[in-house]
Amino acid sequence: MKKYKRNQRIGALMKIFAEKPNYVFSYNYFSEIFNAAKSTISEDMAIVKELVSEFDYGKIETIPGASGGAVFVPILGVKEKTEILNELCSLFSHKNRILPGGFIYMTDIFNNPNIVLNIAKLISTEFSSEKIDCIITVETKGIPVAILSGQRLNVPVAVIRKNNKVTEGSTVSINYVSGSSNNVQAMSLSKRSLKENSKVLIVDDFMKGGGTCKGMADMMREFNADVVGTAVVIETKEPKKKLVDDYLSLLLLNDINEKDGLIDIHPNYNLLK
């Protein structure tokens, strides 16, 4: 069987960790794929641990013992956070984005995988120390953010639907009031998609009044789930009082000046503390 050089194992380890963050790989697994003794893997891991810390990529946690393993927990440093937040602001504030009625066209951003990956890196950094069983979102625009945040945190996602589908099996449905439009709408979630008593993180793209996030939190009560956090990519400055109290936003939208084509948006500076 093939033997590999240390350089090669270090590279392979980082590739494996980067593709599946927050996932615990056993030493046995590495031993097998590298055809190397566990003591060799331990030495490799010490090098990887140091490089992850040197480059400010987060941390490698090792679990000792016979069933031991290692997990890569990516945590962005302030420099990378700042870069991503500034890039997002400049993307969202381009004047061509203003639509009739003072809306902002954001669909391309929320469907661009590498931009959404950056958003997911910010969200997963903030919640990396929480125990989360599932990420919850509502269709449609928030799905990419939820999926990539789930991939970073290694947790499944449950998508609340606005229409009931036969392929969802039995569902729980509730009505909620969209804070901005004052419309009563329905949302439904497949019973199978979330275990009772789960710890969940609610994720959405945009918050104005907070009605949708409140609706999701209400839905979570039907599943006896514990909401450990709510994260939105953008919140509007007005209305100041949202229907949910405790949430994290990455960006703050102060104002849209349709006439002059100006969008005033800035990072949530609390993230950089």
Place this chain on the structure above:
Amino acid sequence: MKKYKRNQRIGALMKIFAEKPNYVFSYNYFSEIFNAAKSTISEDMAIVKELVSEFDYGKIETIPGASGGAVFVPILGVKEKTEILNELCSLFSHKNRILPGGFIYMTDIFNNPNIVLNIAKLISTEFSSEKIDCIITVETKGIPVAILSGQRLNVPVAVIRKNNKVTEGSTVSINYVSGSSNNVQAMSLSKRSLKENSKVLIVDDFMKGGGTCKGMADMMREFNADVVGTAVVIETKEPKKKLVDDYLSLLLLNDINEKDGLIDIHPNYNLLK
């Protein structure tokens, strides 16, 4: 400024490549973040190139010259493809998945980021040598597959909506006949989400009659787009004649026996040739 050991640079290179496959990084970029001469980076790259080939991870392509760079093109080997396809079959064929009416509950699978990542690895492997500008899907269940395939291939995604939304700006709408239900439905795509004359890959979760994929292909004609491929995760054996001719499916669903709780599903063995 900090200097790094070769080991550390190799690990960092693989982490960077793994997070952004099919993205061309310049040697200047690596030179800066590693605080190292380009000749050093070239030597590192030779090591990385070899390890990627040794571990059957795909290939590193280097672009020579002053504006040179390097890109990681992940391509699954037959062993990994086989493992993923078998794992998918065993997931989809669990008898608890049968719903009243002979439907299969699949929502949890299509919302599980690490399972969808494996699906995206298969799809991106098949299309890694095609020039693709955009991945197209229709809401809702195919979105995670599209986003993660887009992330692997480094291309944006455009999501066709079933309802027209004010936040999409001006849209193109068409009607299509869902092959399985014979219903006429509308789909619309924001004009801004796809440039004219793009080369697109159509992606969806499930194909029975092929009506939805045909609808997406029809929509693409409205944008003068060139459909370079169509990929679905599961196709049903019946009807044999689909409304689209040229498509790739990862799995074939032969039969659902509701009475005995049996789901007969197998890999598309052409992928393993």
